[in-house]
C-alpha cells in the first residue's frame with residue numbers, strides 16, 4: 081500500500097480551477113518533493129489531504145484511509161506543518177502539549193522543542209516569536225506522536241540558512257525512523273537535497289513525477305561545471321574541448337568552465353587533469369535545476 085494516493089483530484093473555487101486533474105502516488109518510506117510555481121495548487125492539494133478543504137471531485141487517501149471519510153483516523157498518523165496561525169498568548173510548550181493531547185500521546189514537549197532549536201524558549205509565548213521561530217514551533221507540533229506521514233507545506237519559510245539546514249536534517253532523521261515525508265516547496269535546492277522523487281505541479285496538473293536525476297535525463301538539462309586546478313595547460317583545455325556533449329568551454333589561468341550533462345562531469349574533470357594537475361575545487365551550479373523546473377512549468381521551452 082502506498083503512503084499517499086491522489087486520484088483524479090479536482091478543485092474549483094467558483095470560476096477558479098485550482099486543481100484540474102491530479103494523480104499522484106507517494107510510496108511508503110520515501111521523501112517526496114511537491115514542486116510548483118506560486119498558485120499551482122500545492123496548498124490546495126495539501127488542504128484536501130488533511131481534509132481542511134473538500135475536493136470538487138476525486139479522492140485522496142493516506143495509508144488507505146480516505147481523507148473525506150476517515151479524516152480523524154488519518155490525522156492520527158499524519159504530522160502536518162500547514163500555514164496555520166499560532167496562538168500568541170500560548171507558550172511554545174502549550175502549543176506542543178495541545179497537539180499531544182489532541183493526538184492522545186505522551187510526547188515530552190520540551191524534548192521536541194529542543195529538537196527544533198527552541199529548547200531555551202519553551203515557556204515564552206508565541207507572540208514574541210520571529211517568523212523562523214514560529215516555523216520551528218510548527219515543526220515541533222508536526223513531529224508530535226512520531227507520525228507515519230509528515231506533510232510539510234513550504235517548511236523553510238522564514239528560516240535562515242542554519243534553520244533550513246536543521247529542517248533538512250530533521251526530515252532525514254524522520255525518514256530514517258521510517259516516516260514518509262511529503263514536502264512542498266518552490267525552492268528547488270531544498271527539495272533536491274532531501275527528496276528521493278519529486279512531482280511537479282503546474283496550473284493544477286502534475287506535469288512530471290520522477291527522481292530529479294531522471295527528469296534531468298529526460299529533458300537533457302545541462303549543468304554548468306567549474307573546475308579549478310593548481311595549473312592549467314593548453315593540452316588540458318584542448319582535451320576538454322574535444323569531449324563529446326561538452327560545450328561553452330571557457331578557460332582562464334587555473335579554471336575551466338563548461339556546460340555539460342551530469343554524466344559527463346567526471347570526464348571533464350579527467351580531461352582537466354590531463355597533465356597531472358591537482359584539482360583544487362569543483363563547483364556545479366544550480367541553474368540546471370532552475371531550468372528543469374522552468375521546462376516543466378512553462379517558464380522556458
Ligand SMILES: Nc1ncnc2c1ncn2[C@@H]1O[C@H](COP(=O)(O)OP(=O)(O)OP(=O)(O)O)[C@@H](O)[C@H]1O
Nearest residue numbers: 093096097098116117118119120121122123124125
Ligand atoms: N479559498 C480560495 N478561494 C478562491 N481561490 C483560491 C482559494 N484558495 C486558493 N485559490 C486559488 O487556487 C489556485 C491554487 O492556489 P494554491 O494556494 O493551492 O497554490 P500554491 O501552489 O500553494 O501556491 P503558493 O506557492 O503561492 O502557495 C490559485 O489560483 C489560488 O488563487
